[in-house]
Amino acid sequence: MLKIINGEIYDPVNNINGEVREIYVDKGQITASVAGGRTIDAAGMVVMPGGVDMHCHIAGPKVNTARKMRPEDHRLDPAPRTPFTRSGVGKTVPTTFVTGYRYAAMGYTTAFDAAVPPMAARHAHEEFSDTPIIDKGFFVLMGNNEFIMRQIAAGEHEKLRHYVAWLLQASKGYGVKLVNPGGVEMWKSLGNARSIDDEVTGFGVTPRQIIESLAEVCMELRLPHCAHIHCNNLGVAGNWQTTMDTMKALDGRRGHLAHVQFHSYGGRPGKLFTSRVQELAEYVNTHPNLTVDIGQVLFGDTTSMTGDGPLAYMLHQISGRKWVNVDVENEEGCGIVPVEYKDKNYVHTTQWAIGLEWFLLIRDPWRIALSTDHPNGASFIAYPRIIRLLMDREYRREMLKHVNPKAIAKTTLPDQDREYSLYEIAIITRAAPARILGLKNKGHLGVGADADITIYDKNEDKEKMFSSPRYVIKEGEVLVEDGHIRQETYGRTLYVSPQYDPAVEKDIREYFDRYYTIQFENYPVQLENYLPRPEEVAID
Amino acid sequence: MQFDNVVCAFCGCDCDDISVTVENGRITQARNACVLGKTWFLSHSAPAHLPVARIEGKTASLEQGIEAAARYLAQSRYPLIYGLSSTSCEAQRKSVELAEVLGGCIDCCTSVCHGPSGMALQGVGEPTCTLGEVKNRADLVIYWGSNPAESHPRHMTRYAVTPKGMFVPEGRKGRTVVLVDVRRTPSARTADIFLQIRPGKDFEALWALQALANGRELDKAGAAEIGLTLEQLNDLADRMMHCKFGVLFVGQGLTQTRGKHFNTSAAFLLVRALNRHAKFALMPMRGHGNVAGVDNVLAWQTGYPFGVNFSMGYPRFNPGEYTVVDVLSRGEADAALIVASDPAASLPGKAARRLAEIPTITLDAHESETTKIAKVAFATATAGIHAEGTVYRMDNIPIRLRKVLPSNYPSDEEVLSLLLARVKELKAC
């Protein structure tokens, strides 16, 4: 039992904007009152729900291959064992333990990995089992799944829906992810999709059809989270048109556009490179079916990892740095390249500005989530700095002095005066991502919510304030005090289990026999062995 | 009783389509398994004679064994945990924690097989794929320094050569198979093209092929040095650049000969260069059934795939410094825990001798050279026969092992958990 008194509460779901109220916790949940237990006096402090990261890369084969690839990165950031915590390494691709601790130490209590190929779902769950404190889940890669493309081409929408439900169950995943739909399949023969109307070689479908069908299926299955889309042409100059086409193709269906920063570029490949946020943000502003997360870039060294194989190859060709490509049979691909974003670089400055433009040009904070697409734009550790950039206009102006002046002049960023309030920050870092994910017990402090609470000392320097919360409470347990982890716990794995017609299994089994190298029976992830604390999120 | 879709965890193929027949508590048949797999299944079905624990050769209880082993380990300054490639990920995870608590080194068989492939990945990256991509798409399959017919007998028949795939409907006829090696091995029978290069010239051959893929010309002398004709080299490069989907499987002929990680780097760079012309992938022919798993477990827990040291309280990595052969042959390790491996038989003499000088503890289902010299030897159940667990295939695809026989022995994971708990008590942490 726990009582938090005298704190300024920021709980946008319940319309509480900085009022001093008391919060009661019992049995891991927020309750109306408690008798006894510890009392935390949060006088002069800011109380928010635990942070929710709805798009990051923290577990599974791609993350782990990146770990294997970057000993030079790890060497710079060793994390020693403590009486409460396991050891590991940090920097751009932290180990599982360090991932959990560092999210928690920053006041984040929930995180979703954005791209797991179902064939390696077991791997992601194994890593989740070693990722302490936070609750987590993942989105299942489906945008290049050959079985799915065949059903779409054949007009078998019913069968498609049953298959998607089966695949979510088999992988114990949380949502449906599309990465460069169709394009990754084409990359398997060195091609790529250049528009949403290119035909996917050998399958007779277009990215547009994949986007439409899967967005539709997510709604039909009443999944808590809508189709989560990484558009075609990520990172390519002029790709804003593809992004616009994708949003239009959704045609009123719910859809979440991931790391939109990387998809908002004007110009032509190799020529101009400009920001086209204004047009895209305006479209999102006027279409309530759409939500976005940003994928903010910050300057420094990081590791790009993506289900978008051709993109990684492009990055490798530009930088000449080491390159990993993994094509996963019948399902997906992935690519990994170390990347350094430099403040003097024209393109990198433009990317940095575009992310901030998105934050500042979207009018409704409920449809936007803070993300760096960790670690693609930057490590999640950078979130407090992004918060400062949003809350502190002067700091932003100071930063403008150090970036490429030609590039920044072509964006609207120098003209933006908007400053986020604490209330709005609470929206884009917890309330909105929880709502977009369809998590009813997260992102707020109303009675019945999970008692995931972060308490910050007030500080004019918002980066400092959000870097080291005074207390972090997970499921009612005070885990972090004064910036240090005081005990190690393991959070839950969130997954969905939509119903399907078992008759579809016959087709799937046949497909497995022909094209997979793993037996149909050995494919699904066993709940009891791989999800130590499973929590099935109910379907409405 | 018959169990279907059983995983054979013997080699890195981890074929999961084995039908195992159990009669009277013994495995009598392992249908679909290759000759190595059959032996593995049948040899593990023999009734157990070994005591669960032995201390200096004398029978002991599990508790006594744990106590003795924990004391040896807790007292040591530079303990080594080694092996792990033939046990489950669950046991591997415990082993890493034990190494961390001990402040010791942990290394796996990777460091003496495909460590150089891991180092090439760290140096230049790796274009690769899962085995099903090979089955579905590969029209050019190259084995280099690998003899799958003997080391991975179903590799060709289940994954890479014979099966019909989505874009290779003709199966074997739709593929060109090339074998490159320093001697004619039984695998050459399956190959359309066998190229015998001079021993110790793998790097030069791969480097020359990369030059051809980069549009350079070579001279006859360069080719002769490698042991091939210029025509042979040009022909191979031409096939590589003009295939639809090529794959290069690299074996220990590359990783464990002079040049080691540079040989694999050369292979990786060749495949990287080929991707300008054709879709091309590469895959190390991982040997043991879960050697890829231990790389993965180590990577997600420590950031590094093998040869990890915890003496500073955090993981450090440096092949040649913290790797098994080095810490043993330099006489640094002062205690060793060997999990499901027989280094006393397989490591170079100096390293193997060190194991006999220090308190060595083993976890193994069988008697081996290492269990014979062990101060404490635990007999454990075999993952995939008597115990469930997770393994990773050579292409990093995870599979759940099935249990087909009951066992009186604890699993590696169980012994390691007990050991960990006791070591924590002794070290008061």
Place this chain on the structure above:
Amino acid sequence: MPCYINGVEILDTYAEAFGMWGSRVIITAVNRKWAHEAAAKMTGFATSVIACRCEGGIEADLEQTPDGRPGVSVLLFAPTKDLLQHQLIDRIGQCVLTCATTACFNGLPSEEQMSVGGQLRFFGDTFQSSKLIDRRRYWRIPVMEGEFLVEDKFGVQRAVAGGNILILGSSATVALEAAELAVEAMRRTHGIILPFPGGIVRSGSKVGSRYKFLKASTNDPFCPSLRGLVSSSLPEEVNSVYEIVIDGLDIGAVEQATRVGIYAACIPGIRRIAAGNYGGNLGKFKIHLHKVLEEGTPA
């Protein structure tokens, strides 16, 4: 107070010198001959900034050079840093880069540096490469002979140009002899060059001219043949005058050269030693002959 050396009167006057920017270039080659070839070409047509854009000359033969080969050092002076940089680039590019076997190094350890090799490298047409040794970068430019090595950056510092003495002799023969002796002595000092042919000027100039279009013209008060026509500065017994112009890396070097030059020039037959100035209105530095002699010895 009058001052005499070996019976030669040293006038109580001063040389008026100007502030300029100076640099030192070390040229090495397979032997001294080729180093001198390059140095001579590089310092050709570099007597006066009035028409040559820079002033330069060979400072010394070097015993120790960066690459251990025979070499010479060259000083080059120009009114601004920019002009000096361009002159270095042009002259090294045209006269050293082209010259057999040479390499070219910065000889001036100075905080302020200019990119020289860093500009010349483009001659390598992307085939150039560089070496960084002891924090100094050297460019290797492939040429038909082999390779031209030139240092990336050259030091530059504020310097002094236009120091001078006038040797007033009883005859042309003795004036020349004295001037040559002075030049020989001055050239043994460090940090200066004498930019005119053989170190000597026979045609000292004055500011302005009777012609409106001309900024400088012959120094008529010192022309013996004009005695009687103009108000002459020459006593009756003087029949020929030589000037020695001194450019140096700092004022001390110019003063030292002035001093040893005066001593060396005071031979029988020389009547006076004077110096050229413009009334003190043009130059930054005044080198008073008496003061120079008081402050040092001829050594």
Place this chain on the structure above:
Amino acid sequence: MTTLTLKLQPKAPLEGEAITPDNFLGKPAAAIAGLPAMHGNEPALLGDFFQVDGDGSEEIVLVGDLRRVKSIAAGMTRGTVIIQGDAGMHLGAGMRGGEIKVYGNAGDWTGAELAGGKIYIRGNAGHGLGGAYRGSRRGMNRGLIIVDGNAGNEVGAVMRRGVIAVAGNAGDFTGAFMIAGSLIVFGQMGIRAGAGLLRGSIVSLKPAELLPTYRYACTCRPDFLNLIYQKLKREGMSIPDGCATGAYKRYSGDFNRSGKGEILIYDQR
């Protein structure tokens, strides 16, 4: 001057990165003896293994068989470290300034990822001299390393700048994937020297078998070599007769990279 005399041979590797002039400066002997040094997994003090004499000046002298002492003077930025005996792995790794002299042999990864300063080894050096740790983009990135004896494999691997000179022989893959800089081996190089060379120069006075991705260019005597030989002479290295005046065969490569690197092999004729 501070003198550390090994009085007890460590049983496990001893982490010696506390031994730098930066750390010792201004500390009395007792404080230096109290600096931490992990002995295997066991926290220990320098004083447990070393007799410490003198005050904490910028000059350190180490005496004894230090093969088990790792990372001596790693990351040092100033001062002098003199070792009378053999040094363990990672000697002067990541060093940024100052000078190390070893009157004995040095272990593997000596001067790895060196960023400045000088290391002079009178005896032999191990593998990875001035090289890079796994995965690193670059190895040595400035500074000077001289070895009077032989060196192991991967000398100057992925080196970016600086000079390495080995009077004896060098192992395989000398200058592998070197980005730039100068690497001089008076003795014999092992196989596959300059594999993956991007730019930079590898010089050897002995014939070498080169990879098929090198092309003979010309026989010449590049002037920059004189600069390096002059520098090495100043540092006290003896330069074999003739190498400053003789000719070298220049091979361009590695053509699997830019081809802008060179291997210069002394022309024996």
